[in-house]
Amino acid sequence: MKGTDVLAEGFGRVREVVHEVVDGLSADELNARVDPAANSVAWLVWHLTRVQDDHVADAAGGEQVWHTGGWADRFDLPLPADATGYGQSPSQAGKVRVASGDVLLGYFDAVHERTLGFVHALSAAELDRVVDEGWDPPVTLAVRLVSVLSDDLQHAGQAAFVRGLLERRG
Secondary structure: OOHHHHHHHHHHHHHHHHHHHHOOOOHHHHHOOOOOOOOOHHHHHHHHHHHHHHHHHHHHOOOOHHHHOOHHHHHOOOOOOOOOOOOOOHHHHOOOOOOOHHHHHHHHHHHHHHHHHHHHOOOHHHHOOEEEOOOOOOEEHHHHHHHHHHHHHHHHHHHHHHHHHHHHHO
């Protein structure tokens, strides 16, 4: 199996979890916070998608789906246009609210498709390309994509946990 196939399999697993978490939740459930400082399912899925979109667009040398696909307008969040959720306060995170899971899954699926297209087009040599010299050792494209995958899986798992808490509360 090629490295790009492994990456695609990993991103596919993120997609499975995201859909399992979001499917069937009401807007109230998606936006619910189990305490005032906790992240909602909506924020967790939005954030993991924003980070993937941001990092893959940068690696591909292109624009983010957030902007090119009109998702920033569809979400209409009271946040800076390039916000990804990184470093947000609980108050800022609470501003990420959705009317339904459709917008979350629509954006996620658009980013997922772009990510898969990008990953499948990569060669082994391209995975070794240094994309960030600010670390020691410098970060290669393969390491950056694994980092995004790891972050996505963690946040998808957190969203699944929040969904479970909401379901237990009844």
